[in-house]
Amino acid sequence: MTLRINNLRELFSAKEIETRVCELAARINDDYRGKNMVALCVLNGAFMFFADLVRRFDMGPELDFLRLSSYGGNSLSSGRVLFSKDTELSLEGKHVLIVEDIVDTGVTMNFLLREIGSRNVKSLRIAALIDKVERRTEKLTVDYAGFTVNWGFIVGYGLDYAGRFRELPGIHVAELDVGSGS
Numbered sequence: 622m623t624l625r626i627n628n629l630r631e632l633f634s635a636k637e638i639e640t641r642v643c644e645l646a647a648r649i650n651d652d653y654r655g656k657n658m659v660a661l662c663v664l665n666g667a668f669m670f671f672a673d674l675v676r677r678f679d680m681g682p683e684l685d686f687l688r689l690s691s692y693g694g695n696s697l698s699s700g701r702v703l704f705s706k707d708t709e710l711s712l713e714g715k716h717v718l719i720v721e722d723i724v725d726t727g728v729t730m731n732f733l734l735r736e737i738g739s740r741n742v743k744s745l746r747i748a749a750l751i752d753k754v755e756r757r758t759e760k761l762t763v764d765y766a767g768f769t770v771n772w773g774f775i776v777g778y779g780l781d782y783a784g785r786f787r788e789l790p791g792i793h794v795a796e797l798d799v800g801s802g803s
């Protein structure tokens with residue numbers, strides 16, 4: 622069985638995303654004024670959101686990148702998560718902001734909160750482009766959420782389906798077809 626995308630419907634335009642990213646950056650700038658902040662980009666999905674967000678930061682953050690992979694399943698939501706690229710900066714005594722594309726069940730973010738939280742950070746918060754709050758199985762709150770979307774598979778603006786659609790400037794919901802073969 623294969624899943625095929627047969628249609629994309631725009632949920633948020635590039636302009637709407639830009640406006641929302643500006644609002645989030647303004648709140649983050651207020652909250653981190655005068656603090657030594659490290660923003661962590663969760664690759665690959667968050668790359669575009671991260672690039673647009675940090676360009677508006679005025680607290681002089683350090684930036685670092687990490688990547689996760691799942692193991693024993695083909696979805697990060699399968700429950701077992703590993704670093705395939707860890708952070709490189711020291712996070713000790715710093716205010717860390719994790720920047721993620723989507724928080725869905727929260728399994729991935731819970732793993733990150735546990736791992737990064739164990740590195741003697743001064744504070745730890747989450748910014749996510751999309752908060753699928755109704756699908757949450759883990760107890761966690763997204764501190765800075767771009768948009769709340771509770772259904773559908775989302776692509777564009779960094780988010781992919783099988784490596785595709787990341788380049789789209791808007792956020793789209795994908796209509797999936799169940800087919801046989803490839």
Ligand code: IMP
Nearest residue numbers: 697698723724725726727728729774775
């Ligand atoms: P979670 O562990 O269930 O919170 O989901 C983890 C990851 O699954 C997210 O960081 C995304 O990379 C991916 N994901 C979840 N929903 C979507 C979606 O609608 N589109 C693209 N990726 C998604």
Ligand code: MG
Nearest residue numbers: 663666722723
């Ligand atoms: Mg992700």
